Amino acid sequence: MTDTRWRPVKRTRTFEEVLAQIEHRISEDGLTAGDRLPAERQLAEQLGVSRSSVREAMRVLETLGVVSSQAGRGPDAGAVLVSRPDTALADLLRLHLGLAGLELREVVDTRLMIERWAAGHAATARADTSALAAAYAGMAGARTPEEFVEHDTAFHCAIADASGNRLTGAIMRSLRDSMRRYAVEAVERLGDTSPLQADHERILTAIAAGDPEEAARAVTDHLALAYPSLRQETP
């Protein structure tokens, strides 16, 4: 038998080491959104690596919605810590949908799960419904399917936000972003948007009235209407 001695699965690449250092520094120094990271050249010298490796680490952090890089000089320049999971999640889902690693029905089911949960919570908590009402009004004035979907997205994201949980809100926004195309198609296929608006009014009323069961039912019925082909999966 040849040499099957154990070798480490994978040598840690330099930029991963940089990532670990930065992450360590964040948790150690208690950095939060708004704080600045050292400049790329400076970081490279501190860690004893090349600027390329630092840059690749920065790309990763930027992809994850943790830093935002800005050229130039001054307080706003450089790599600033942010907290923007939404766009990162949206990119992630969009790419995996495109890769056929995920199917639309899985995304829609997940969305239904979140939305029922959020609608119930929002109703229980008697959450502020002004954002919902604004989006509802926006849909009424929409002239194209794209415009309608825009406000529809805002409406449904407002439901998730009203639950008070930022994580579900972020997931919701990403789900909507990644399935925008299909939403437009669904609206075009339906033609008339008035049934959708009736649903929306029912949802809005239930949340405002603080009726979690009715809110959850209304959301379920609404998604069954918007995505009839997936109906059988919503018990």
Next chain:
Amino acid sequence: MTDTRWRPVKRTRTFEEVLAQIEHRISEDGLTAGDRLPAERQLAEQLGVSRSSVREAMRVLETLGVVSSQAGRGPDAGAVLVSRPDTALADLLRLHLGLAGLELREVVDTRLMIERWAAGHAATARADTSALAAAYAGMAGARTPEEFVEHDTAFHCAIADASGNRLTGAIMRSLRDSMRRYAVEAVERLGDTSPLQADHERILTAIAAGDPEEAARAVTDHLALAYPSLRQETP
């Protein structure tokens, strides 16, 4: 007034152009997991950019769990398309938890939402419970909190997987990964794991018996026990 002529909000960086090209190529050529991307040098030449820019784009795709790079030569070498949203999601959540952009209670609440939903679906679908049973047995033989949490994570991820929805499964895995530390602390604080095991048996039985309501209740009670400080948020 100075020149207020319109400038594009932000000049698209080169590597973003590369990203768009690759993404376009994926959806256009119908590439799926397992297919190979051109080599970095080759891609750089094709797109008329430097290898650095291609590499930064690769880092982004790798971060999103879409490609996996492997040095060397042969069929497995180079940038291969994969579909691994789990690790990407886990990194994302972990970093945002560290940045205080998210709070633990939001993560736990989201986990409860998914787990109730998944338990109900798994019970309804009479899903295969062998993975659940195996993880349950693993917990019984665990000797340290870390080991217990390891199998506990497998158990709860198996619930999410049993729902048949890969997206919720991936989210579940990421949530568990990102809160592993807190889970270990919770087990240590509890000391005795037998109440947890009793819960697990109840969940397992309910799913195997195809009783969605009981499964959802069992999961809810279980998380209330494991995270007592968050109990008031689980109506």
Next chain:
DNA sequence: CATCGGATATGGTCTGACCATACTGTGGTC
């Protein structure tokens, strides 16, 4: 005091080189 223009710090890109890794093919050995 106001304004303009260079100095400067920052990220963005490119080039070319070298290293580490892992397969490929070739040639020798048994």
Next chain:
DNA sequence: GACCACAGTATGGTCAGACCATATCCGATG
């Protein structure tokens, strides 16, 4: 013919140094 050792080579990983684009800062100038 089967097997094995070794050079060849394509791939990603890293580095160094240069230059460009952008945005602020600051001093000179009117």
